Amino acid sequence: MSTLLVVSASKHGSTTQIAQAIGDEVGKHGVEVTVADIDDLPLLAEFDGYVLGSAVYAGHWVAELRRFVELHHHLLSQRPLWLFSSGPLGDDSLPAEEPTEVAEFAHWLGARDHRVFEGRLRQADLSLLERAAARFVHAPYGDFRQWDEIHDWALGIAETVQASQRVR
Numbered sequence: 001m002s003t004l005l006v007v008s009a010s011k012h013g014s015t016t017q018i019a020q021a022i023g024d025e026v027g028k029h030g031v032e033v034t035v036a037d038i039d040d041l042p043l044l045a046e047f048d049g050y051v052l053g054s055a056v057y058a059g060h061w062v063a064e065l066r067r068f069v070e071l072h073h074h075l076l077s078q079r080p081l082w083l084f085s086s087g088p089l090g091d092d093s094l095p096a097e098e099p100t101e102v103a104e105f106a107h108w109l110g111a112r113d114h115r116v117f118e119g120r121l122r123q124a125d126l127s128l129l130e131r132a133a134a135r136f137v138h139a140p141y142g143d144f145r146q147w148d149e150i151h152d153w154a155l156g157i158a159e160t161v162q163a164s165q166r167v168r
């Protein structure tokens with residue numbers, strides 16, 4: 001059975017939940033999935049493929065995940081890899097384009113795909129500074145995550161991993 005590691009970097013938990021949903025979906029299709037937080041990683045070399053996802057803050061991935069990519073780029077570029085970002089909040093108050101470094105990462109690592117998913121913003125989660133920043137860009141509070149879109153993307157990953165399993 002193929003193994004897949006889903007790694008996420010989040011500040012307020014909503015990206016972690018997306019990673020879990022991706023892991024749950026892929027795991028239903030004959031792939032052994034481990035979902036891990038960037039702060040608590042298993043041994044990378046044990047996996048046949050990887051999904052990396054980060055929340056987006058001020059146009060960038062969370063710093064720990066950027067460092068992770070730089071540190072492990074050799075291994076990551078040798079196995080099937082998918083990237084996702086979670087940030088936009090259902091309108092155009094925040095940039096919906098890819099975070100600055102991700103196109104470069106995708107090219108460098110030979111990623112199969114990069115997907116930007118909508119995120120979640122809850123006032124109670126935010127520091128005073130973050131609240132002020134959110135107010136400054138008129139970011140709306142709410143949960144904008146599109147679970148059907150997330151599940152469909154995960155299904156595509158499962159199909160690709162299964163197909164590569166068959167040709168082994």
Ligand SMILES: Cc1cc2nc3c(=O)[nH]c(=O)nc-3n(C[C@H](O)[C@H](O)[C@H](O)COP(=O)(O)O)c2cc1C
Pocket residue numbers: 009010011012013014015016055056057058059060086087088089094095096118119120121126129130131133134
């Ligand atoms: C201070 C601040 C800055 C943000 N900057 C961006 C941004 O540049 N681009 C974007 O798409 N989303 C941005 N967001 C929205 C977050 O990425 C979104 O709320 C995401 O779902 C948070 O994920 P997390 O709960 O995993 O931390 C920002 C949110 C805050 C509070």
